[in-house]
Amino acid sequence: MPRGRPPRRTRAQVVAAAIAVADAEGLAALTMRRLATELDAGVMSLYTYVRDKDDLVDQMVDHVSAFPPAERPPGLLDLLRWQRALMLRHPWLxxxxxxxxxxxxxxxxxxxxxxxxxxxxxxxxGTKMEILALLTGFVASYAGHELAQARAGITDPERIAAHVAQLRAAVAGGAYPELARVLAEAAPAAPPSFDAIAQRMINGLLAG
Structure with a gap:
């Protein structure tokens, strides 16, 4: 009985090509047609490897999410640090x-x-699952903010100084006395580190 031609590529190769497009140009640039062009393949041939684009993105997320072996079991802060680094390497995540x-x-x-x-x-x-979902959402928001700042060429000290200047101008008329008092007391400071904010999030969720 004749056998069909073997696939020209593996699913891992197709997914890796999709990741390369998304890394370089963002998730919006990734279409099945664009991926087919990158692979020099027919669009319909891609459905040999994935059901649809949603399935492709699922495969992409899983492909980049291999947690490295560790000498000790990772704690929550270890996991959040790793998630942040992963999202900064793959801005579409x-x-x-x-x-x-x-x-x-x-x-x-x-x-x-x-x-x-x-x-x-x-x-x-169920509570554990909620906590993990909330922490992942926090990391995604934090990393997304970092990526947006990087694209805009804005550093945190610049952003803080500009924001404080705007606030001081807004309260100069006396309509916001409590805010004016706080601004008079505090000089612009460097924002807390990712680790500090993440640990507060962990502590707060576990305390609740």
Whole structure:
């Protein structure tokens, strides 16, 4: 019985090409037609590897989400640091994460790490899942802000100084006495680090 031609590429190669496009130009630039052009393939041939673009993005998220081996089980802050670094390497990730079907091997392993880190809390399973979702949302928002600042060429000290100047101008008329008092007391300061904010988030969620 004659056998069909073997696929010219593997699914991993197709997904890697999609990641390269998204890394360079953003998720909006990634279409099945554009991916076909990158691979020198027919558009319809791509559906041999993925069901549709949503499935492709699911595969992309899982492909980049391999948590590196560690000497000790990662804590929540370790996981959030890793997520932030991952999102800064792949700027399309914060946009891609909402409503994804995260059932790939790498994303499930990350979820397992998170639940293991929360195991000592004794919290119900549903609460643990909520905490992990909220923390991931925080990291996506934080990394998205960093990426937007980088694109605009704005540093945090510049942003803070400009914002404080605007606030002081706004309160000069006396309509906001409490805000004016706070601004008079405090000089512009460097923002807290990612680690500091992330730890506050963790502490607050676990305390609640």
């Amino acid at each position: 914060p946009e891609a994460l909402p409503n994804r079907r995260l059932t790939g091997e790498n994303t499930l392993r990350f979820l397992e790490h998170g639940l293991a880190a929360l195991a000592p809390t004794g919290l119900p399973g």
